[in-house]
Amino acid sequence: MDKRLSKGVLACLLLLAQLFFAFGFAQEVSHSEETETSQEGIGPHIARLSIDGPIGPATTDYLIRTSDRARRSGARLFIVTLDTPGGLDAATRDIIQHILASDIPYVTYVTPAGARAASAGTYILYASHVAAMAPSTTLGAATPVQIGGMPGQQEPPQNAPEKSEEETEKKGGGDKGHETHGASEGSAMERKVINDSVAYIRGLAQRNGRNADWAEKAVRDAATLTANEAKAENVVDLVADNEQQLLQQLPNREVILVSGREQIAGSIATLPVVAYEPDWRNELLSLITNPQVAYLLLLIGIYGLIFEGYSPGAIVPGVVGVICLLLAFYALQVLPVNYAGLALIIVGALLIAAELFVPSFGALGIGGVVALVIGSVLLIDSDVPGMRVSKTLIGTIAAVSGLALLGILYAVGRSLRKPSVPANQAMVGRTAMVWEVEPDLLVKIDGEIWRAHSENLLTEGQLVTVTAEHGLVLQVAPE
Structure with missing residues (x-):
């Protein structure tokens, strides 16, 4: 019930955001059309x-x-x-x-x-x-x-001594207008x-x-x-x-x-x-094709799809990721892009994400950060002023990625230090609330409804403690 309610609220918020965007877009287009007319x-x-x-x-x-x-x-x-x-x-x-x-x-x-x-x-x-x-x-x-x-x-x-005119003419450089x-x-x-x-x-x-x-x-x-x-x-x-x-x-x-x-x-x-x-x-095209913005859209798109893969059904990261990736690819196809740099950025982001699943103790994550930084430097293949990714922005992204990697390593380290609990005893010791008494005893734990058995007389809304777990049936007692 709570999950459905949260998804409904999220859907409403997304709908409102779309309506506001559409209204603002229509106003802007209307103003542009009036000006053109x-x-x-x-x-x-x-x-x-x-x-x-x-x-x-x-x-x-x-x-x-x-x-x-x-x-x-x-x-x-x-x-x-x-x-x-x-x-x-x-x-x-x-x-x-x-x-x-x-x-x-x-x-x-x-x-x-x-x-x-x-x-x-x-x-x-x-x-x-x-x-x-x-x-x-x-x-x-x-x-x-x-x-x-x-x-x-x-x-x-x-x-170095200057070449004489005679030497220049011998080498075919006699036309001074085309030296x-x-x-x-x-x-x-x-x-x-x-x-x-x-x-x-x-x-x-x-x-x-x-x-x-x-x-x-x-x-x-x-x-x-x-x-x-x-x-x-x-x-x-x-x-x-x-x-x-x-x-x-x-x-x-x-x-x-x-x-x-x-x-x-x-x-x-x-x-x-x-x-x-x-x-x-x-204005929109100028914003999107700005190398700084295109770079950020690319990273947001990649990480958005990665987060959607972590939690399927979250919807928002996937939608935002796809939109940002499409905008980034549009910008990159009109900018002088080094595809080796683009590949390094994608590989770097995937390596940082893989650190969550593979116990490499930082090897994948560090390699990912290095690949991300090198790829960012190589991404825009141009020395034209204003047409390169800012070194400050690259440094900021590297710092944020490094902090995220440290957070991942810390979380993995904590999980490794925790004592392992058998799967059939994971609910023992947790607090539940009596959801229904008749016809069957049901208890609620963190939004989940479980069948339960108790030797005591219980009432709806009463807090109980799980004392044992028998398959999908919990043994509970008054707290």
């Missing part, structure tokens, strides 16, 4: 989009979906405010392909003061139809960071990736008439420039203190769209600017 048919305007932070799958989804919605609403120009330390290669290329296929000009504006367009941001800036920067901003350092940190790429000795610099000292894979990046950014620079040689330096040597230096080097087109000043410099500027060369309308500066903020979908 209100923006439909705005008329000619300038759409302002914002990229702030590492570039990942959520950034791509936001930029593509929002710009399509703005185009339907009558956008005549896109201004993308940019401040990023870099991002994932796949997400960056998707954004660039979208920009290159656009029939509406994209103006990428590095702002506010102190912002940067580093790494992936430099590629996006080169791909944009108009590249602009605010004073006191920077761009560059576009070397693929996964390659820059690989072992095997050696720095040349500090006192391999330090990349030639690296592995074949490093050279392959860097050369691919160089060709990619040079193609973007040549398409928009910008400095391709400096673009190559940004990839090979991680070169950087300030806003005024970038303007002087023909890396960007404009330097503007604010958005209004930027708009005043755009009219009649020639750009290359998918349909060919066109001029930005002279009346563009008179159009209203409409800001398109990320909606609930973008």
Whole structure:
């Protein structure tokens, strides 16, 4: 009866939680739809989009979906405010392909003061139809960071003599515009990736008439420039203190769209600017694809299924575990994941769980914690800022796992020190309550109803002590 009541209460609580979530979700969707409907048919305007932070799958989804919605609403120009330390290669290329296929000009504006367009941001800036920067901003350092940190790429000795031009020409390096610099000292894979990046950014620079040689330096040597230096080097087109000043410099500027060369309308500066903020979908996708959140979802999912296996029928751990695992796998399939790290995390969690069943005296648990920590370090295969699992989070998980292991070992040690009791005498000495007297004597112990026999006259509700156990019948006496 009590178990049924507790399950009923749990089911009600879960139903209420689902109703509240559904209500909040419906409200958010309704608000998003109202906003989208209100923006439909705005008329000619300038759409302002914002990229702030590492570039990942959520950034791509936001930029593509929002710009399509703005185009339907009558956008005549896109201004993308940019401040990023870099991002994932796949997400960056998707954004660039979208920009290159656009029939509406994209103006990428590095702002506010102190912002940067580093790494992936430099590629996006080169791909944009108009590249602009605010004073006191920077761009560059576009070397693929996964390659820059690989072992095997050696720095040349500090006192090494420089090669003469004659020696360089003999080795096929006479074209100064395409020198391999330090990349030639690296592995074949490093050279392959860097050369691919160089060709990619040079193609973007040549398409928009910008400095391709400096673009190559940004990839090979991680070169950087300030806003005024970038303007002087023909890396960007404009330097503007604010958005209004930027708009005043755009009219009649020639750009290359998918349909060919066109001029930005002279009346563009008179159009209203409409800001398109990320909606609930973008916010949710950004949250899920955050490496820290994806890592936690993975661990919660694994341990949820393990706990469900310990106590079948608990329902909640299993449901939460499955949902978290599905969300984690979705996030991991769009992030640069090292599958060896993922396997180590799963094996580590299983080894810690196996410590409860196998008397290894800590060997399985310690191995599990070690595998969990190593797997966590290897999980996200990227050195992009903001796209790795935090070392603090990994340390916290390791500490919690270690404490859980100590708790398991302590509980196992206590159970081993307890004297063993024969199965047919496990109920002897326990206190029970008389449940029924007629027609058969029934007693209740910890929610269980047992048949009983007594030589004394008993009443319902009376406390009794179990004196003997005969199969499924207990011998009881008044307490």
